[in-house]
Amino acid sequence: MKEDRQNEVVINEKSMEILVAKFIPTSQYFERSFDMLQEQLKENKEELRDFKQVVDKRFEQVDKKIDDFKSEVDKKFEQVDKKFEQVDKRFEQVDKRFEQVDKRFDKVDKRFEQVDKKFEQVNDSIVNLTFKIEALTKAQEVTIRDYIIERDRHYDAKFSNLRMFNIATISLVAGIILKMIGIIKF
Numbered sequence: 001m002k003e004d005r006q007n008e009v010v011i012n013e014k015s016m017e018i019l020v021a022k023f024i025p026t027s028q029y030f031e032r033s034f035d036m037l038q039e040q041l042k043e044n045k046e047e048l049r050d051f052k053q054v055v056d057k058r059f060e061q062v063d064k065k066i067d068d069f070k071s072e073v074d075k076k077f078e079q080v081d082k083k084f085e086q087v088d089k090r091f092e093q094v095d096k097r098f099e100q101v102d103k104r105f106d107k108v109d110k111r112f113e114q115v116d117k118k119f120e121q122v123n124d125s126i127v128n129l130t131f132k133i134e135a136l137t138k139a140q141e142v143t144i145r146d147y148i149i150e151r152d153r154h155y156d157a158k159f160s161n162l163r164m165f166n167i168a169t170i171s172l173v174a175g176i177i178l179k180m181i182g183i184i185k186f
Helices: 002-007 013-023 027-093 098-181
Strands: none
Touching: 027 098
16 A cells, blocks of 8 residues: 555646646747747738839839820821821912822821721720730739738648647646546556
């Protein structure tokens, strides 16, 4: 009997507190984990803000290119207007030369066809640019959405592992305590 008592470990309240304190994570651990998570979220917000600035800058560049294009088209129209003024002056002078005027009308008609073709090309270019801008906007939305989904999956896995670790730790401590109390014998 005496030998059995000598082999038994006496657990008092203080040793129980030390045992529990060693195996169960403290609230400071969780506070540090949440602080790290908040810091990562803050960094993500800053990255999104930087991304927005880059996108805004690109849209400004596109707007500038469109404005430059419009000014070039306006210059071309001014040149065409000057040419029409010259044609009007020539009509006043060409009463005697109807045959020559007919030939010049043919040349003007050809120029109108060229201008019409160029307008069609400009219109097609504007339509293509609009489609490219829409595609870029959709691609950015999909990229951001995929990033958020992947980030959520990552943190879900981390928190799942943390929960499993806590459950395993508590089970281990409970098993040790039950073993020490003598409920479980091996």
